Each structure stands twice: as C-alpha cells, then as structure tokens.
Amino acid sequence: MKLYVKDFDLKQSITSGQFFRYEFKNDYYYIILKDRIVKIKQIDDYIIVDSNNMRNIKETVESFFSLDIDYNKINDILINKDNSIKDIIRASIGYKIQRMDPFETVISYIISANNSVNNIRNCVNKISNKYGKKILFENNYYYLFPTKEELKNITLEELIEMKLGFRAKYVKIIIDKINSNEFDLDIINKMSSKEALSYLMKENGIGLKVASCILLFSYSRYDVYPIDIWVKKIMKERFNIEKEKDIKEYMENKYKDYSGLVIQYLFNYKRNIQ
C-alpha cells in the first residue's frame, strides 16, 4: 500500500532511539507493533507499507507515527515563542514521536534504567521470543511483545536469566500488579499528567525519567519531558544550564504543554544529529 505523508521523515523517527523493536532489511524497516509486523519504506512524500495484517493498516501506521498530530503547527508555536532553538527544531523536521503500547513501554523503560540501548533491546527481544505471539511474515518469524496475560507466569528467575539484572524484580512485580489490577494502565488516561506521573512513580523501578517516557511515548502527553543524559549534555553546552531542577524550570516556564516534544528535539539533536 502506498500512502501520502506530509513532512514526515521515517528514518529519523524510527531510528531516533525511542522504539526498540525494529530492524532494517533490504531498504525496509520491519517494525513490530502490538498486533502485527509492519514493513515500511519512504520514497519522498510517500510511504510504502506492507504487513502480515492489512486490516486498518492506514489508521495503524498513522497512529503509530503520530501523523494525526499537526507538528508544523506546534513547531511554529515553539519557534514564535523564542528562536533560541530554531536550528534544533529545524533539524528535526519530519521527526515524529512514536505512539507505543503502554504495557510494552512500561516494561521496556523499566529495563532501560542505567542500561545500554543494546542491552535493553536484547532483554526486550528475549522476553518477546519466549512469550510473545509468533508471526510468520515473508518466510521469517517475528515475535510480538507479549500481552500481560502471556507474561502472567513468567518467573523472577527467568527474568534474571534474560539478563535484566537488578531490574528483574521490578519487572516481575509490575507484571503481577497489572494482572491483578492492582496497577491499572487504563486509569492513567483519566488522570492529569501530574497525577499520572506520581501514580507511575509509586511503582518500584519507575522514577521520574521512566515515568515521563511512559507518558510521552504511550499516552501522547507532550507536556511531560524525560530528562536524560543527552538532554543534560545539550542544555549545559548550549545554555549552561546543568541542574535538573533548572532544566525543569526552563521547560515549564518556556514550553509548557509542548515541553516533551522540545525535549525530544533536544535529545534527537544531541544523540543523533550533532
């Protein structure tokens, strides 16, 4: 299927480092979504899409890449506000935040704590390969990220064997809590971003940064901004702002509802472009 897309940069979006489950093969990105494998490449203002399940494929792809959100409009607002990061916003034109599945994001980002990207990806893949649904697509097998039900019986020992290290216990506990409804991923939709942050941060293994990633990446809360080492680096370098407290103040005073998107632009610039 061929789909017209405006101001979209597939490569920049998918390789930005937010989403762990994709591979690049023969010109195409193979993306493992919640319920299917999507094969996708971009040619100018079009994307070519194939999948093992073409039902609602347009909506699925548009939703995943946030194509329903008018980034041009937001970028104009940000640049008009002040032009101190105009070049950084410009450098990220076409970059879209990917709307990830909440359950997958919670687990993946708990694993991300003080970890390397390669290690995180390995852990997520090991969990998926053992417990996720097996999908045959183009003569290859792929494994979806498991549902909460599929992970119901995973043990702490298995998670340790999968090299989650000290994060294994956090993952085990949150899976149990989600399955017993002691922790509810749906209720977050009804909360303000501030409420949702403290709700998430009550859980062991979820601090401010991970909670912010969850809200920004899987609940489209653009007013929530994960501060990580890349953001800290560029804030120091460019504005001589070093303390986390001061970065928070800067974001909340200046960019408010779009702090999360601005943070992603800063992150993307420092990690992937500069």
Added chain:
DNA sequence: GGGCAGGTCTAAG
C-alpha cells in the same frame, strides 16, 4: 581491568 550505559533506590544529613 575500571568505567560507563537513555536511572532508581536507599540511607543518611
């Protein structure tokens, strides 16, 4: 072989 990687917890002031 020590240090570090997309942080968080804990214990202490």
Added chain:
DNA sequence: CTTAGACCTGCC
C-alpha cells in the same frame, strides 16, 4: 528535601 553509593550486565 537534597545527595552520595550501590546496582546486573556487557562492552570497550
């Protein structure tokens, strides 16, 4: 409320 240390593991 702020801050130093420890923490699984793999890779350099």
